[in-house]
Amino acid sequence: MRRTSSVLRSVKSLTTASSSSLLRRGFSSESVPDRKVAVLGAAGGIGQPLALLMKLNPLVSTLSLYDIANTPGVAADVSHINTRSEVSGYVGEEQLGKALEGADVVIIPAGVPRKPGMTRDDLFNINAGIVKGLCQAIAKYCPNALVNMISNPVNSTVPIAAEVFKKAGTYDEKRLFGVTTLDVVRAKTFYAGKANVPVAEVNVPVVGGHAGITILPLFSQATPKANLSDGDINALTKRTQDGGTEVVEAKAGKGSATLSMAYAGAIFADACLKGLNGVPDVVECSFVQSTVTELPFFASKVRLGKNGVEEVLGLGPLSDYEKEGLEKLKPELQSSIEKGIKFANQ
Numbered sequence: 001m002r003r004t005s006s007v008l009r010s011v012k013s014l015t016t017a018s019s020s021s022l023l024r025r026g027f028s029s030e031s032v033p034d035r036k037v038a039v040l041g042a043a044g045g046i047g048q049p050l051a052l053l054m055k056l057n058p059l060v061s062t063l064s065l066y067d068i069a070n071t072p073g074v075a076a077d078v079s080h081i082n083t084r085s086e087v088s089g090y091v092g093e094e095q096l097g098k099a100l101e102g103a104d105v106v107i108i109p110a111g112v113p114r115k116p117g118m119t120r121d122d123l124f125n126i127n128a129g130i131v132k133g134l135c136q137a138i139a140k141y142c143p144n145a146l147v148n149m150i151s152n153p154v155n156s157t158v159p160i161a162a163e164v165f166k167k168a169g170t171y172d173e174k175r176l177f178g179v180t181t182l183d184v185v186r187a188k189t190f191y192a193g194k195a196n197v198p199v200a201e202v203n204v205p206v207v208g209g210h211a212g213i214t215i216l217p218l219f220s221q222a223t224p225k226a227n228l229s230d231g232d233i234n235a236l237t238k239r240t241q242d243g244g245t246e247v248v249e250a251k252a253g254k255g256s257a258t259l260s261m262a263y264a265g266a267i268f269a270d271a272c273l274k275g276l277n278g279v280p281d282v283v284e285c286s287f288v289q290s291t292v293t294e295l296p297f298f299a300s301k302v303r304l305g306k307n308g309v310e311e312v313l314g315l316g317p318l319s320d321y322e323k324e325g326l327e328k329l330k331p332e333l334q335s336s337i338e339k340g341i342k343f344a345n346q
């Protein structure tokens with residue numbers, strides 16, 4: 001009982017803290033702009049807790065929950081929470097247009113998750129088609145929305161989305177994001193544990209892509225600084241790269257990361273909303289169209305603004321270990337990008 005009330009207190013302080021930080025940034029509670037957020041795949045393992053977290057976000061005025069099944073129940077449940085947003089549930093393709101109309105941010109966790117022994121690329125055959133269809137609808141019903149792509153393999157689904165939008169004549173590279181925040185969340189947690197520093201103070205950029213060795217945490221830039229050995233850095237890097245697999249194996253056939261992903265997805269969507277609302281200096285890592293390397297898409301720090309991507313930031317100084325990791329990841333990332341582009345154009 002005591003535990004329940006302390007959890008409730010934490011949730012309340014989370015929502016209150018966000019509201020008061022908004023007020024400090026110059027928004028009165030009346031002038032927070034209306035923002036519609038749509039979650040596609042909202043009845044799934046990620047979708048449900050993500051719907052909850054977006055319902056707690058005071059920047060959201062309309063929360064639109066779409067799935068091919070079970071969304072009415074999720075929407076009814078979440079809608080009873082006494083926070084700002086109005087919640088609507090949409091089910092089935094014929095309701096997709098309504099779900100998307102007027103959306104400022106569309107978050108996509110629709111698609112199948114991994115089972116033990118699978119790579120993220122093994123999801124391509126099913127998820128590529130799902131993402132393609134959803135992006136065709138986004139191009140039609142909310143072409144100006146910021147798209148937060150969670151569905152795997154992100155290294156291919158983001159290029160698929162870009163091609164679909166190009167074909168529809170709506171592509172704006174500033175508005176398409178592969179969500180790699182979970183890699184950053186993991187890198188922060190693992191680094192704090194190893195370096196014995198307070199986790200809330202930790203910052204670690206993670207660049208590259210979102211699969212195996214394409215995930216490249218830059219622990220040489222981690223703060224607070226700690227004197228970790230090469231062996232420690234190697235172990236931290238591998239654990240971050242294998243974080244998703246660690247969860248898939250622990251869940252033993254019952255899916256992949258959902259709760260930590262919902263948390264990460266909520267952080268990234270919140271950053272997008274803050275950028276849209278003109279909050280300065282909102283920076284998150286994301287897999288975006290990029291000229292930081294020779295690859296057409298690459299995850300790095302991105303400054304978010306009123307139009308989405310305001311600036312794709314460079315990599316900063318890399319250690320020799322990170323330079324080597326960067327060269328090693330390029331062929332795999334390039335071929336996943338090409339696979340997505342080819343699929344979208346066939």
Ligand SMILES: NC(=O)c1ccc[n+]([C@@H]2O[C@H](COP(=O)([O-])OP(=O)(O)OC[C@H]3O[C@@H](n4cnc5c(N)ncnc54)[C@H](O)[C@@H]3O)[C@@H](O)[C@H]2O)c1
Pocket residue numbers: 040041042043044045046047066067068069109110111112113114123127130133134149150151152153154179180181182183210255256257258261
């Ligand atoms: N980017 C990341 O860091 C990250 C992290 C974790 C999981 N993921 C990926 O997220 C995806 C979803 O994972 P999950 O655990 O929530 O899976 P899940 O199976 O629990 O949920 C997926 C949901 O998508 C829905 N869906 C299927 N086709 C759809 C369509 N055409 N339109 C709308 N909804 C549709 C399903 O009905 C289901 O409710 C997977 O591809 C997984 O690999 C990505």
Ligand SMILES: O=C(O)C[C@H](O)C(=O)O
Pocket residue numbers: 113114120152182243244245247248256257
């Ligand atoms: O590992 C997965 O398949 C899901 C996700 O990409 C993750 O990093 O947890």
